[in-house]
Amino acid sequence: MAHDRVHLNVGGKHFVTSRTTLANAGRGSMLAAVIDENWQLVPDIASNELFIDRNPAYFTVLLDLLRTGELHIPPGMLEKPLYREAEYYGILDHVKAARKGPLNGNRLDCVASISGRATGDGTAIRASPDGGCCVAHGSMVHVYDWLMEEKTPLTLDYVNVNDVGFLSPNRVVICTGERENGAGGMASFNTKTGKIEHKFQVVHDGESKNFTAAALASNDIHVYASCRGRSYEYGVGTWDQITGRQVTFLYEGPGRPLGDACKMQWLPRTNLLLVANLFPSSDHCFITLLDSRTKGKVWSWTDVALRGTADEKIVMDTVAMEECSTVCVVNQFDNLGFIDMRTNNQGVRWSHRYQPSKISEAEERCYSKLACSGSQLFSSKNDSVYVFCSPDWDASKGVQTARLRRKEGGAISDISVGGDRLFVLHNEEDVFDVWETPGPSQIVDIY
Structure with missing residues (x-):
């Protein structure tokens, strides 16, 4: 109907669309202001068109997306201008x-490989909630947005970075070591x-x-760190994200090693x-679940009893799969x-995927790392990432579905x-890869 039509002039090109189509942009968008009775923009009286001083070629593609x-x-x-x-x-x-779908480990494509800025010392990679990431290189952290464009590098004055994470797409928090002059923290x-x-x-x-x-x-609300x-x-400190003030500090107690958690x-x-305290920062593995409300331990596991037995295995990494009520670990044999x-005090159900090798090799190579998304478990080994999925929410019954x-x-x-992407940091060439699940649209690579 005529009253549903909206006439737009974008950079000199005329468009006619419907209020329904513009409503697909969602509340809070600039295009929603065109049809919102509280924010509706005033069209030109003579032409009855609303003028938008932008490039019409890109608007054509975006309007088709809304339709x-x-x-x-x-x-x-060019896609980045789009x-x-x-x-x-x-x-x-x-x-x-439209560009990428929800993360599906069985349908991942490598869409980008980004060269590092400090050869060979990439120590950690962390995903951002919006699909970007950051990489710790010694005493520097390089941050990338979801288009993999690098932002301002963060320099820590030659203090090594122990861990890094996102508070929001535009905020990161960095943990560092202490120096004699008091710097660090x-x-x-x-x-x-x-x-x-x-x-x-x-x-x-x-x-x-x-x-x-x-x-x-x-x-x-809060930031937590082992200190x-x-x-x-x-122990473990808790800080308010907004004010930066310490909220509480949970000190170590008997059977509760917290300060050396990695x-x-x-x-x-x-x-x-x-x-979790893991090798090599600790001789034994201690995994604890803390309730921040009661400041108490509600669950724990340790490998102390296994040392010196036939079942001795060094735990190298761990991740909790909350949907499966499971804590996953990986040992020095992968x-x-x-x-x-x-x-x-539950025992461990081990999967023996590979032949054992020397325990000392745990100190000589890149040991396996774990990550998860819902009921999907990702485990690295050497130059590959293996994907495990469980159809019945029992992680221990998961089978390898992709490499x-x-x-x-x-x-x-x-x-x-994070951000519907898997990020993989390689050691030898200091390169990280971006893996994602293709969306419904068939478009060319943006990188």
Whole structure:
């Protein structure tokens, strides 16, 4: 009907569309303002057209996306400017949804390989919630947006980075070691400006203490980090993300080694914090689930009883699959193990996928790393990532369903999942790969 039509003039080209189509842009978008009675823009009186001073060629593609839900980009059109136009109109999420689907480990394509900036010392890679990532290189952190364009590098004044993670697409928090001059600890940075937002402090008896921040995790409100210092600062600290102030500090106790933890993970469904001491920072593995509300331990597992027995295995990495109520571990032989989170002191169900090798090799090569997404488990070994899926939510019954491998890059030193992407950091050539599931639109590679 005529009253449903909307006349637009974009950069001198005339468009006629419907209010229904523009409504697909979603509330809060620039295009929604055209039809919102509270924010409706005033058209030209003579032509009855609303003028938008933007490139009409890109608008043609974006309007078709709103009409069909599919993204079709003509040959020769530059795609990064198209995405910037989509951001202007407030429909970048629509473009992302059309370009890549939800993460499916069985249908992943390698869409990009990014060369590092510091050869051979890439130590950690972390995914951003919007599909970007950051890579720790010694005392530097390089941050990339979802288009894999690098932002301002973060330099830590020659203090080695122990862990790094995203608080939001534009905020990262970095853990570092302590130096004699007192530098180190943990701080959050604005990735757009490269400047420090907060330097998190450990306060004991009203005094700020120097400390080393090892591993970290976060939720929507708080930041958590394992801390060790020169006196009382051994445990897990909690800080407010907005103010940067310490909320609480959970000190170590008997059977609860927390300060040397090298892996932490927030579990949103149960509001629990996984804290793990792993090789090589610890001779024994201790995995603990903490309730931040009661400041107490609700579940734990350790391999102390296994040492010196035929079942001795060194745990190298761990991840909690909350949907499966399972803590997954991997040992020095690249065997996967599964522990039931619902039962304390439960044994490990090991899967023997590979022939054992010398235990000493755990110190000589890139050992396996774990990541998960829902009921999908990702495990690296040498230069490949293996995907395991379980149809009945029992992770220990999962079977290998895919193997992801590139011909170049060398052994894998770290992996991370987030923003519907899998990121794989290689050690020998200091390259990281971006894997994603193709979306419904058939478009060419953007990189």
